Amino acid sequence: MQRVFVIGGGAAGCMAAWAASRRGAVVELFEKNDIVGKKMGITGKGRCNLTNSCPMDAFIAKTPGNGRFLHSAYEQFTNRDLCSLLRQWGMATKEERGGRIFPQSDSAVAVRKLWYHKLLQAGVTIHLQEEVQHIAYRDSFFVITTANGVYEGDACVIATGGVSYPTTGSTGDGHRFAAALGHTVTPLKPSLIALVTQEEWPKQLAGLTLKNVEASIWKNGKPTARQFGEMVCTHTGISGPIILQLSSVMAHHKKMAFPIDIRLNLKPALRPEQLEQRIWRELQAHIRQDAKNALKTVLPQRLLAVVLAAAHISQETVAHQITKEQRRRLVTALQALPLTAVCTRPIEEAIVTAGGVEVKEINPKTMESKYVPGLYFAGEVLDVDAFTGGYNLQAAFSTGYVAGSAAAQEDEA
Numbered sequence: 001m002q003r004v005f006v007i008g009g010g011a012a013g014c015m016a017a018w019a020a021s022r023r024g025a026v027v028e029l030f031e032k033n034d035i036v037g038k039k040m041g042i043t044g045k046g047r048c049n050l051t052n053s054c055p056m057d058a059f060i061a062k063t064p065g066n067g068r069f070l071h072s073a074y075e076q077f078t079n080r081d082l083c084s085l086l087r088q089w090g091m092a093t094k095e096e097r098g099g100r101i102f103p104q105s106d107s108a109v110a111v112r113k114l115w116y117h118k119l120l121q122a123g124v125t126i127h128l129q130e131e132v133q134h135i136a137y138r139d140s141f142f143v144i145t146t147a148n149g150v151y152e153g154d155a156c157v158i159a160t161g162g163v164s165y166p167t168t169g170s171t172g173d174g175h176r177f178a179a180a181l182g183h184t185v186t187p188l189k190p191s192l193i194a195l196v197t198q199e200e201w202p203k204q205l206a207g208l209t210l211k212n213v214e215a216s217i218w219k220n221g222k223p224t225a226r227q228f229g230e231m232v233c234t235h236t237g238i239s240g241p242i243i244l245q246l247s248s249v250m251a252h253h254k255k256m257a258f259p260i261d262i263r264l265n266l267k268p269a270l271r272p273e274q275l276e277q278r279i280w281r282e283l284q285a286h287i288r289q290d291a292k293n294a295l296k297t298v299l300p301q302r303l304l305a306v307v308l309a310a311a312h313i314s315q316e317t318v319a320h321q322i323t324k325e326q327r328r329r330l331v332t333a334l335q336a337l338p339l340t341a342v343c344t345r346p347i348e349e350a351i352v353t354a355g356g357v358e359v360k361e362i363n364p365k366t367m368e369s370k371y372v373p374g375l376y377f378a379g380e381v382l383d384v385d386a387f388t389g390g391y392n393l394q395a396a397f398s399t400g401y402v403a404g405s406a407a408a409q410e411d412e413a
Contacts, residue, residue, distance in 0.1 A: 001026055003153035004407045005144050007132050008174065009036035011393055012379025013159035014115040015400030016407070020157070021122040025408035028153070029124050030146065032131035032169050036119065037112035039161065039168035043393065044100075048108030050086070051079040051397070052390035053099040059394060064252045065191070065385035069359040070395055073367070077401035079394055089114060100390050135177045137372050155374040155407040157367075159400060162353025162380040163188055174381035175356065182371045184358040186383045190350035191251040194239035198259065198340040201306045205233040208300065214265040215242045217249065219256065225249040228268060236345065238262075244351065245387050247344060251354040264337040266299065266307070276331050283319040283327075294319040298334075307333045352392050356383040367403035376403035 002025040006017040009031030021027040029036070043049060052059070056074040060067040083093050083101065091114055092104035103111055119126060127146070134145040135156060142156040160174030175185045197203070209232050216226035227242035250256055267275050279295065286294035291308055292301065292315040299307060308315055310333040313326050322330075347353065357377050361370050369375040379396040386392045 002155060002408050004028070004155045004157065004404070005030065005142060005151065005153045006157045006159060006404070007135070007144075007177070008158065008160035008169075008379070008381075009033070009038075009126070009128075010159060010161050010168075010170075010379060011037065011040050011396035012161075012381075012400035012403075013157070014040075014119060015397045016157045016159055016376070016378050016404030017119055017124045018115075018122050019401045019404030020155075020408040021119075021124050021404075023405055023408035025155075027122075027124045027404075027408075028127060028151065029119065030127045030130055030132050030144070032129065032173075034129050035112065036116050036126065036128070039165055039170065040115070040393070041108045041112040042165075042168070043108055044102060046108050047102050047106045048111045049100050049102060049388075049390045049393065050093065050111070051082050051101045051394040053079065053095050053101060059386070059391055062389065062391045063384065063386035063395065064248055065354050066359050066383055067386070069362075069364050069382075069384060070398065072365045073395075073398040073402045076405075077398045079390075081401075082394065082397050086114075089118060098389055132173065132177075135181065137181060137375065140373070142374065155376065157376040157378055157400075157403045157407055158357075158381055159378040159396075159403070160381050162350075162356060163347055164190065164350035164353050166348050170353075170380070174377075178357045178377070178381070181369070181375060183361055183369065186355045186358055188347065188353055188355040189251045190344045190347040191248045191354035191385045192244040192351035192388055193247045193347075193349060194234055194345045195237050195243055195247060195262075195341040196343045196345060197237035198342050202233040202238050202339070203235055205302050205306075206235045208233045208303065209240070210264075210266065210303070212269070213242070214268040215246060216263050216265070217246055217256075218261040218263055223263075224253070224256075231264070237341070238339065241388060248354070248385065248387055250341075250344075251385075258341060258343050260341040262339040262341055264339060265335045266303075266337060267334050272331050272335060275334060276327055279327050279330060283322055287318075287320045289319055291315055291317045291319065291322065307337060310337055351388065352385045353380055354383075354385045356381050359383050365402075366406035367399055368406055374407070376407050378403040 161170035232240035311329040378399040
């Protein structure tokens, strides 16, 4: 009977351990924390964005970090398979905006606890608060060393995550193990992360949320990527869904370096001439008021002050004194408000890590190492990362399923 070690008790590790045990392997899961699924318990703002309802091909398109590598894994374990499994376990799910799938309970902790109980039911031996210090491969066996002892087994699944959110246990252990076993680890970068801006105004407006806006990255006078949706001003710059998505693009653009030009379109639904007409109507309706009051229905007042400054219009300028040229500058400021991203926040704050174990060295059909028989990788430890929306967790579940299934059946291959 195959003895399988799973290193890391996150989404990928839990799935790998369950899948291996389900196929008859003797499975031991090693987790340095006192619970499994610690990072899973904080995902989706505490609600756990499990997956997405879109077709699996769309998952690949939403994965700028080696999405095509996941094609076989997604064929073997889909978003529907995940939802069906959870339903069998008594956990109902629901779909929200953008196809995002959440547990009906809105509780990420409930998801984490469910996995723990299902692993125990499956017969998995769970070593909590037992950090793996070293993995060796000797005479076709894996030797796992922890502070509590030495273990010998037939197969090993490394599912230790990346280096973001180190408080959840993701501290790069898996990359160290992979390198020691002969694998390449590509440069690690933050992805899905807030940006630090040169401009002070986002910091002064910290906490302000802008909905239905568009942010775009510009290079050599041309837009290279754009995202529509919600943005948030922070004490160091900008964040929110559209900024996180753009940060992922930045992480995978080989020729993109900071500082990076960003432009905000605060009124993307209107053509420039339509927006100018709206501004003119507002000015005419409040012809004796100053600009900051005449245009207060256009934007939140604090942000309006920023836009007026960018258009070189004093807030005290009376509405009837604003010229056609000033209106045009105001349209430009509203639809191409410039920002300069000077860096990202620290990688420890990233939602996911870009970079990791080189996927060219992994068999995509089994997640097995091409160098070390019986060694498997799953989840964020791989050089695979996706946008927000449930895509990263699905990648973890799918690769974990494939790795665990293959590891359990290796002696039959």
